[in-house]
Amino acid sequence: MARKKKVSMQDIADRLHISKNAVSLALQDKRGVSEEMRYRILQVAQEMGYGQFAERTSAGGNVLILMPERIMGYQDNDHFRFFHDLIWGLEKSIRKRGLTAVISPVDAEMEAKLQLPQACKEVSYAGIILFGIVDKAYARLVWELDTPLVMFDSYHRELPCPVVASANTEGAYEAVKLLIRSGHRRIGFIGPANLTTSHEERWLGYWSAMQESSLPLDTGTIMVYSAGFQDTEQEIEDYLNGLDTYPTAFFCGNDRIAYLLARQLRKRGLRIPDDISIVGFDDLHYEEDSGPGMTTMRVEKEQMCEAAAEMLLSLKSANREMLRHYIRPTLIIRKSVMEPNHSSHS
Known part of the structure; x- marks a missing residue:
C-alpha cells in the first residue's frame, strides 16, 4: 500500500493561490500576512493534515470546536485578532493533551436552520467546545447531543453545563x-x-x-x-x-x-x-x-483556553450540572x- 503523500507548505499555498512564504509566515505566527489570511491558512492546514494537524484519531481522538462564523467577520482587524487568539489557543491547548481540535464554523444559514456542521456526523470526537455567541435554539441543539460539552466565553443560563469564561x-x-x-x-x-x-x-x-x-x-x-x-x-x-x-x-x-x-x-x-x-x-x-x-x-486568553481543554477532557459523559470556571482578568x-x-x- 502506497504511503500517503506528506502535505507541504507549497500544497497549502497552491490551494489558496498564495505564496509559500505567506504560508510560512502564518504557520510561524509572524507578521506579514493579514489576520484573516492567517486564519484561512491555518484552517486549510488543518483540513489537509499538515504537520501537527496530521495527528487525528491516532493521537487519542478529536475535539470539535463549534463557533459562529460571524465572530471572525469583524471589520476591525484587532477584534478579529482577539477571537483568532482564542480559537487557536484552544487548538494548542487541546493538542498539548494529545488530541486534535477540529474547528467547525457555523454560518448564519446553518444557525437559522438548526443544522450541525458535517464534522458532527463524519468525525469521531471526545467532546465539543461551543465557542462564542450563538442563538439559544442553536446552543440547545448542541446541548442536547449526548456528548461532553463545554461552553466557552459565552453561555445560556437555561442550558446548564460546564462553562469557561472571563470573570x-x-x-x-x-x-x-x-x-x-x-x-x-x-x-x-x-x-x-x-x-x-x-x-x-x-x-x-x-x-x-x-x-x-x-x-x-x-x-x-x-x-x-x-x-x-x-x-x-x-x-x-x-x-x-x-x-x-x-x-x-x-x-x-x-x-x-x-x-x-x-x-x-x-x-x-x-x-x-x-x-x-x-x-x-x-x-x-x-x-x-x-x-x-x-x-x-x-x-487572560491562554488561561481560559487551558481551563476549557482541561474541563472538557475531565468529563466522562454529557454533564448537565451548572459548573462555572471563571478566569479573573487583569x-x-x-x-x-x-x-x-x-x-x-x-
Whole structure:
C-alpha cells in the first residue's frame, strides 16, 4: 500500500493561490500576512493534515470546536485578532493533551436552520467546545447531543453545563472602582447586556461598584441595549446626541465600544482623559488609533483556553450540572484615565 503523500507548505499555498512564504509566515505566527489570511491558512492546514494537524484519531481522538462564523467577520482587524487568539489557543491547548481540535464554523444559514456542521456526523470526537455567541435554539441543539460539552466565553443560563469564561463581574467591578478612586462620581456605562452574558455580567459589576460606593445610577448615562453588534457606532452616536451633559467617565463593555466612544467624543471636541476618562474590557490594541492607550481589563486568553481543554477532557459523559470556571482578568492602566492626584472631578 502506497504511503500517503506528506502535505507541504507549497500544497497549502497552491490551494489558496498564495505564496509559500505567506504560508510560512502564518504557520510561524509572524507578521506579514493579514489576520484573516492567517486564519484561512491555518484552517486549510488543518483540513489537509499538515504537520501537527496530521495527528487525528491516532493521537487519542478529536475535539470539535463549534463557533459562529460571524465572530471572525469583524471589520476591525484587532477584534478579529482577539477571537483568532482564542480559537487557536484552544487548538494548542487541546493538542498539548494529545488530541486534535477540529474547528467547525457555523454560518448564519446553518444557525437559522438548526443544522450541525458535517464534522458532527463524519468525525469521531471526545467532546465539543461551543465557542462564542450563538442563538439559544442553536446552543440547545448542541446541548442536547449526548456528548461532553463545554461552553466557552459565552453561555445560556437555561442550558446548564460546564462553562469557561472571563470573570466579567469581578473585572468590571475593579474597573469602575479605579474610576471612583480617580475622583469620578458620574460614571456612564455602555454595553449590550441584552445580547451576551459577558456584557450582562459586566453591567452587574458596574452596578455593584456604584452601589457599594453609594453613587446614584443615572439612567440617562447608561446604555445596556443594542439591536446588534453591527449597529454599535451609530447607537453610540445617537446616545451621545441625546445627552444634555456628559458623565466625567465611562466604563464600556469591551474595548471596541470604548474606542468607538472615544472617536465620537473627539468628534465633539472632547479630550481623553482631560475631559472624560474611559475604561474598556478585553485589552485590544488598535494600532491605527491616535488617542491615548486604553485602560482596560485584559482577558487572560491562554488561561481560559487551558481551563476549557482541561474541563472538557475531565468529563466522562454529557454533564448537565451548572459548573462555572471563571478566569479573573487583569487591570491594565494606560492613559485613558486621569491619575487620581491629577483628577479635577469631585
